[in-house]
Amino acid sequence: MPSFPTLSGLPGLAALRAMVRERSILAGLAAMHKYLGDAFQITLPGFKPVVFVGPESNRHILVNGREDFRWRTESDPVVKLLRHGLLVEDGEDHACMRAVMEPTLQRSAVNGHIDAFWACTASISDGWADGETVDMLVEMRKVALLILTETVFAVDFRPEMERLWRPVIRSVEYIAPGPWLLWPDIPRPGYKKDLAVLDEYLYRIIRERRAAYAQTGKLGDDLLSVLVGHQENGEGLDDDLIRDQLLTMIVAGHDTSTALLAWALYMLGSHPEALAAAQTEARAVLSDEAPTPEQLKELTFLDTVLKETLRLYPPLPVGNRRAAQETEVRGYPIPQDNRVMFPIYLTHRDPDLWDDPESFCPARFDRSQGASTPPAFAYIPFGGGPRNCIGATFAQVEAKAVLGRILHDYDLQLLPGAVHSHMGTTLEPRPGVKMRVRRTTKNEPQRHEDTKKSS
Numbered sequence: 001m002p003s004f005p006t007l008s009g010l011p012g013l014a015a016l017r018a019m020v021r022e023r024s025i026l027a028g029l030a031a032m033h034k035y036l037g038d039a040f041q042i043t044l045p046g047f048k049p050v051v052f053v054g055p056e057s058n059r060h061i062l063v064n065g066r067e068d069f070r071w072r073t074e075s076d077p078v079v080k081l082l083r084h085g086l087l088v089e090d091g092e093d094h095a096c097m098r099a100v101m102e103p104t105l106q107r108s109a110v111n112g113h114i115d116a117f118w119a120c121t122a123s124i125s126d127g128w129a130d131g132e133t134v135d136m137l138v139e140m141r142k143v144a145l146l147i148l149t150e151t152v153f154a155v156d157f158r159p160e161m162e163r164l165w166r167p168v169i170r171s172v173e174y175i176a177p178g179p180w181l182l183w184p185d186i187p188r189p190g191y192k193k194d195l196a197v198l199d200e201y202l203y204r205i206i207r208e209r210r211a212a213y214a215q216t217g218k219l220g221d222d223l224l225s226v227l228v229g230h231q232e233n234g235e236g237l238d239d240d241l242i243r244d245q246l247l248t249m250i251v252a253g254h255d256t257s258t259a260l261l262a263w264a265l266y267m268l269g270s271h272p273e274a275l276a277a278a279q280t281e282a283r284a285v286l287s288d289e290a291p292t293p294e295q296l297k298e299l300t301f302l303d304t305v306l307k308e309t310l311r312l313y314p315p316l317p318v319g320n321r322r323a324a325q326e327t328e329v330r331g332y333p334i335p336q337d338n339r340v341m342f343p344i345y346l347t348h349r350d351p352d353l354w355d356d357p358e359s360f361c362p363a364r365f366d367r368s369q370g371a372s373t374p375p376a377f378a379y380i381p382f383g384g385g386p387r388n389c390i391g392a393t394f395a396q397v398e399a400k401a402v403l404g405r406i407l408h409d410y411d412l413q414l415l416p417g418a419v420h421s422h423m424g425t426t427l428e429p430r431p432g433v434k435m436r437v438r439r440t441t442k443n444e445p446q447r448h449e450d451t452k453k454s455s
Contacts, residue, residue: 002332004041004050007032025177025423026317026345033346039332047182049339052329053346055353055377060329061321061342062377062385069321069340071387075184078175081195084241085248086390098390100230101245104152104223105390110397111293113151117401118290120146123158125406128437133415136433140261143402144254152249154222155205167198171247172255176424198250202243223249251425253391256315259426260399263313264306265406266433267360269414274362278302282407283440296400302407304362306399310381312360315426317345319383344380345427353378411438 007015015031029051032040038053052061061069070090072079079088086097103109124142128134142161145168149157157164170191180186209219209228219225227242268275278301285291285298319342323334334340349357353374355364364371382389389395406412413436422430 004039004332005036006041006043007036022420024421026343026421026427029318029343030346030349033343039330044182047339049341050329050332050334051341051343053343054350055347055375057329058319058342058344058347058377058380058384061319061340062380062383062387065327065329066385066387068324068327070324071321073322073339076175077180077188081171081174082248082251083244085244087248087252094387096232097245100226101223102390104221104226105394107393107397109221110394113147113394114293114296114397114401115290116151117147117398118405120150121402121405122409125409125437128410128439130439131436133434133436136265136435137258137262137429138432140265140402141254141258144257144261144398145250147257147398147402148249148254152222152253153205153224153246154220155224160201164198164201167194167201168250168254170194171198171251172425175251198247199243202246203239206239206242206246249391253394255426256389256391257395257398259313259315259428260306260309260395261402262429262433263427264309264399264403265412265435266414266419266429267309267312268305269412269433269435271360274305274360275412278305278403279407279411282404286404286408291401291404293397296397296404299400299404300366300368301362302400302403304365306396306403307365308360308362311348311354311364311379313421313427313429314344314348314381316383316389317423317427318343344383347378347380350378409439411440412436413438 014035015028018031019025019028021027032042032051033053038057039051041048041050052058071094072088072090076088082088084093086094086101089097121143123146124139128139145161146157149155171194174188174191174195180188205224206228209224213219213225213228219229224242224246227237227245230237268278281299281301285295321340321342323336323338323340326336327334329340347353351357363369367373377384382392382395415434415436417431417434419429419431419433422428
């Protein structure tokens with residue numbers, strides 16, 4: 001069997017320089033890919049993952065050979081934070097919990113939330129003063145948090161937004177790539193208090209939902225209610241396990257939506273012709289009222305913008321697994337417990353798969369104009385196979401509704417300033433997306449307090 005290529009000498013120095021210059025781990029991976037090909041190994045003290053790039057490897061790791069890999073690594077902070085959340089479970093535990101949660105995130109359920117997507121967007125955008133400069137990375141995080149908690153948990157997060165903003169951010173930072181990759185047991189001072197505040201909130205809304213259920217005997221069809229009401233073999237889920245799923249949704253769910261929305265606005269702002277086309281479409285299709293699912297489907301250009309944004313900036317840019325047993329991928333041997341990485345970001349920018357891959361070109365996804373379909377597993381912004389992102393449909397419908405409302409209601413101007421991709425828990429535009437906003441509708445902003453839900 002072949003051995004993995006590794007970097008040394010001048011190519012290794014070039015990869016290091018790329019990381020420093022672009023302030024991105026992804027730049028280093030891209031340099032390694034350039035010099036070493038589609039399969040290579042990183043050799044750092046205590047960190048020796050093997051890396052595979054391309055559709056063939058993606059298909060094997062995610063589908064054909066998926067039983068040879070596991071997600072859970074007990075020493076990783078993501079497991080310590082999420083404990084037994086869906087994202088970090090394997091095998092039967094993952095399959096059973098996914099079966100419980102999935103119906104609340106299927107398209108029929110998501111379409112029922114479009115009104116809430118519309119209203120939550122307005123509850124944030126109504127606070128933008130005409131001509132004000134806002135950071136869309138921050139504003140889209142607010143929108144994503146409100147949407148997630150109102151629709152998935154059926155609670156009103158507005159009274160908690162200021163108090164829980166820092167704990168939510170800290171939970172995301174806690175599992176972002178960092179020194180823990182080289183030193184799993186590195187001390188993490190400064191997180192305990194903030195994470196405890198978030199836990200207190202989650203346990204409280206679980207208790208309140210249980211109390212409401214005990215009093216009325218009724219539960220909604222939101223995820224929190226489904227988890228509270230779930231029974232299997234006469235036993236329900238305990239508060240700890242429910243907490244783990246709720247925290248997983250907050251960390252993984254809202255942060256991926258934040259990244260997609262912020263990057264889409266940045267790409268539109270960076271390409272005035274695309275921004276003008278998206279605004280023209282939104283204003284032709286949408287009105288002041290919440291759209292129907294059919295109207296959202298008519299936003300075909302915006303759909304190509306979102307797909308192209310996800311190609312260039314997949315929210316989770318690098319997939320991660322560990323070998324559950326000794327195995328091989330594409331003829332390369334992988335010892336048991338070795339970390340395996342598959343950078344979605346690199347596959348999405350591979351010149352062998354995409355014409356002019358570094359360019360923003362929504363037309364490459366316009367099937368009505370004869371755009372070709374990419375090879376299977378060449379485009380996997382939400383992963384693939386049985387473990388694909390459980391919230392993929394939710395995120396895409398949400399993004400259309402949120403951006404549709406903003407494009408309908410506002411003229412946008414991206415302000416000058418360098419933006420780079422930051423690989424935290426998700427791939428974010430840093431230091432932010434600064435845009436000047438001007439309201440285009442004649443009516444005064446409408447407040448939406450009457451749309452709030454509470455547990």
